[in-house]
Amino acid sequence: MLRRALKRSINKREGKSVIVKDESIKKQSRKEILGDRQPKDEAERVLESLVLGGDEDIVRSLNQQTQKIQEDKTKHGHRLSVSQLTGEHRKPAWEDDDDLVERIEVKVSKNRGLCRKEKKDLSKKEYTSLLKAQFEKVSATPNWASLPSEKKRETLEDEGDSDVEELLHRTGSYLAESMTLPKGVLQIKQCTDANKETSSKSKLQSVEFHPTAQVLLTGGLDQTLNLFQVDGKNNPKIQSVFVDNFPMHCCHFSTDGEEVIMGSKHKSFYYYDMIAGKIVNVPWIKGLEENHMKYFEVSPDGRFLAFLGKYGAIHLLSAKSKEWIQTLKMNGTVMSVAFSKDGTRMFSFGNDGQVYVWDMNTRDCVHRFYDEGCIKGTTVSVSPNNQYIACGSYSGVVNVYDMETCLAKQDPKPLRAVMNLTTPCTDTKFNSTSEILAITSNFSEKAVKLVHFPSMTVFSNFPDGHETNLRVPLSLDFSLNSGYFTVGTNKGHALLFRLKHYGNY
Numbered sequence: 001m002l003r004r005a006l007k008r009s010i011n012k013r014e015g016k017s018v019i020v021k022d023e024s025i026k027k028q029s030r031k032e033i034l035g036d037r038q039p040k041d042e043a044e045r046v047l048e049s050l051v052l053g054g055d056e057d058i059v060r061s062l063n064q065q066t067q068k069i070q071e072d073k074t075k076h077g078h079r080l081s082v083s084q085l086t087g088e089h090r091k092p093a094w095e096d097d098d099d100l101v102e103r104i105e106v107k108v109s110k111n112r113g114l115c116r117k118e119k120k121d122l123s124k125k126e127y128t129s130l131l132k133a134q135f136e137k138v139s140a141t142p143n144w145a146s147l148p149s150e151k152k153r154e155t156l157e158d159e160g161d162s163d164v165e166e167l168l169h170r171t172g173s174y175l176a177e178s179m180t181l182p183k184g185v186l187q188i189k190q191c192t193d194a195n196k197e198t199s200s201k202s203k204l205q206s207v208e209f210h211p212t213a214q215v216l217l218t219g220g221l222d223q224t225l226n227l228f229q230v231d232g233k234n235n236p237k238i239q240s241v242f243v244d245n246f247p248m249h250c251c252h253f254s255t256d257g258e259e260v261i262m263g264s265k266h267k268s269f270y271y272y273d274m275i276a277g278k279i280v281n282v283p284w285i286k287g288l289e290e291n292h293m294k295y296f297e298v299s300p301d302g303r304f305l306a307f308l309g310k311y312g313a314i315h316l317l318s319a320k321s322k323e324w325i326q327t328l329k330m331n332g333t334v335m336s337v338a339f340s341k342d343g344t345r346m347f348s349f350g351n352d353g354q355v356y357v358w359d360m361n362t363r364d365c366v367h368r369f370y371d372e373g374c375i376k377g378t379t380v381s382v383s384p385n386n387q388y389i390a391c392g393s394y395s396g397v398v399n400v401y402d403m404e405t406c407l408a409k410q411d412p413k414p415l416r417a418v419m420n421l422t423t424p425c426t427d428t429k430f431n432s433t434s435e436i437l438a439i440t441s442n443f444s445e446k447a448v449k450l451v452h453f454p455s456m457t458v459f460s461n462f463p464d465g466h467e468t469n470l471r472v473p474l475s476l477d478f479s480l481n482s483g484y485f486t487v488g489t490n491k492g493h494a495l496l497f498r499l500k501h502y503g504n505y
Helices: 002-013 023-034 042-052 055-076 082-086 124-138 148-159 162-168 403-408
Strands: 103-109 118-123 188-190 204-209 215-220 224-229 237-242 250-253 259-263 269-273 278-282 296-298 304-308 313-318 324-329 334-339 345-350 354-359 364-370 377-382 388-393 398-402 416-418 427-430 436-440 448-452 473-478 484-489 494-499
Touching: 118 124, 204 250, 204 484, 215 250, 215 484, 250 296, 259 296, 296 334, 304 334, 313 334, 345 377, 354 377, 354 403, 377 427, 388 403, 388 427, 388 436, 398 403, 398 436, 427 473, 436 473
Parallel strands: 204 473, 334 377
Antiparallel strands: 103 118, 188 494, 204 215, 215 224, 224 237, 250 259, 259 269, 269 278, 296 304, 304 313, 313 324, 334 345, 345 354, 354 364, 377 388, 388 398, 398 416, 427 436, 436 448, 473 484, 484 494
């Protein structure tokens, strides 16, 4: 009945009339609607009309509701709820007694929020705010609940780059000439320790950044080589490699960054192939009268491994095959070697106070000069731009020379004598732009200084006393683009610092 009434209403609305010409079709339609049921008697039809209404009443009600929905949509311009369409307001299924209480008596403290000390009469709204504040103190807002603008603000605050946020609020031209590193005060920030996830249990003899990736290696006397992904916040560990009975005194990446060479107190040494994921032992080389293979350097061109021997011997090995090539000999005891940026020259420094210059193509000593005032040389380094040579001595003085002058004279005058260390200088390192020289001594605590170039003055704010865990520095290094600076200590910490003047890495 309802289907016929709706069909009749639609046809009337569309201006059509339904005429059943064939009586058989009429009977068939009635049979489809009723099925096997018997036709209703008069009393049942009257009762149905009184309860549900007749066909005309149903159609009229549907038309009224449809018209009302169209009017409400036109008026409000948005989707309405059922209660708004029907005009009825839904009542709550139940009511709690606690919802009827306007004020609550709770135990609070002015200093610690919720606590069992004092009783205070609060409204429901105040009590809810107090609970929310207490929860936010204990649990930080999760990342999924933070807006993108809030995440960006937190990132800028964590990095300390508040100037970036201020810059993004202005319009205009941001193009300007690149500025050199200013002297005096260095913009530096201490980050999470690079090896916080897996701290060394002994002295950290070596720290070094990967030549191309954001990876840092740490090696020490605990016989473990660790690799970390450097991001300044979490610094997750990539891998740990344990070498039994092999305390690591010196570790370096290969020039291509695919291997890590490790030196120790033994006559043999190891290297870790990161591509194959295996440790390879290089056995004792016949003909080398050495008790250990502790200290060495890798040439920047990837040709040589220079191991420091006794009696002034420098053993050159092939960086690829690890085979012995030649042994160079200098007077006295060799304490340190350094290569030029292109690897064509090698500089060796020893206890006789002379710096030897070697041509690595012919492997001959082509020149030597005296370090002014030096009694016992300890370390030598060359700037990446091949402009400066830094020579550290046992007296703690670090002399900085001009490269061309050193190659032309046997007794050159230093451009500057840095006397900020009071104990023997044990390590020197230039950054990638040749604007910072790091000098250190492992004879005293916090003996680390950063020298600005070309003014050759020491930055006054590092270390400033606020660096935690900076005990006795044993090793140091700069990242690829000088964005990070790390110091390995005698307590096994790889301290990480962010140099804001440079890029992220």
